[in-house]
Amino acid sequence: MGKPDKIIYKSSMEMAAVDASDCITVGDSLHHDIKGANAAEIASAFITGGIQATELRLTKFGEVADDDSVHALASKNNAYPTYVLPSFTW
Numbered sequence: 001m002g003k004p005d006k007i008i009y010k011s012s013m014e015m016a017a018v019d020a021s022d023c024i025t026v027g028d029s030l031h032h033d034i035k036g037a038n039a040a041e042i043a044s045a046f047i048t049g050g051i052q053a054t055e056l057r058l059t060k061f062g063e064v065a066d067d068d069s070v071h072a073l074a075s076k077n078n079a080y081p082t083y084v085l086p087s088f089t090w
Helices: 006-016 030-039 067-077
Strands: 024-027 043-047 083-085
Touching: 006 030, 024 030, 030 043, 030 067
Parallel strands: 024 043, 043 083
Antiparallel strands: none
């Protein structure tokens, strides 16, 4: 089993001995990362500049996605992020 099944998130929280309220999922896939976080009741940050950038018509790193496009894609995937970020760097 893998994402978006909530077992992967629940198992991770058990291993780390943390509650969902202390967690956030950061990912660039609405179907896998964000939908899984929704199922496990974990906050999430959707990175629009990742694998779904083309669907959001983004062409440059750090480009901000149009809100309507993000909402439409989230609805299409039945996955609703808590936060939306253009990129994630460490």
